[in-house]
Amino acid sequence: MKQLYLNIMKCFLPVLFISYMAGITLFTHSHVVNGVTIVHSHPFKKGSEHSHTTVEFQLLHLLNHVLTTDSGIIPLFVAAVLSILCILFTRPRGMRYACSCPGVVSLRAPPAV
Template sequence: MKQLYLNIMKCFLPVLFVSYMAGITLFTHSHVVNGVTIVHSHPFKKGSQHSHTTVEFQLIHLLNHVLVTDSGITPLFTAAVLTILCIIITRPREVRYKVSCPGIISLRAPPVV
């Protein structure tokens, strides 16, 4: 079942991406509403005129103007960098070896060429 799901996703996601890119690049047009030019894109018939309601224009505005800032990522990145620096600075300088059997010295012979 999981393999079937992965095969469907392998086909569906590229088709979704290509259709989205085609929609935003091939069907760009503009409307003038109350002296304001609104440019957007969606599939429509070239020869026919179409219009949008006020609610549709508000939805187009909300979908086209998404603002993403890094304010949520910056504190996490800073904390990660400081943690790594603390580990590097405070790590012990001497090398300690683990002994598999305490009290038994088991030395290895040099490799033979």
């Protein structure tokens, strides 16, 4: 049953995305209501006049304007900053370097141990 569900989702989600992108790209038009131009998109027959009710315009406004807050990003940011600080403060203070040939001037930096 789970495999059937996954196979249906593999086909359904790309079709849903493509139809959504086609709907918002191909059917853009505008209406003037009380001196305000409202631009939106939905499938309709070209050449035929259509209108929307006030409730439909409010629904289009709600569907087209998404408000996102940063409440989901703050915990991730804090976790990233704390992990970087832990890495920086727990690193050993003194680094020892190995010299392959004592007394010989080398043109490259010695490897760190």
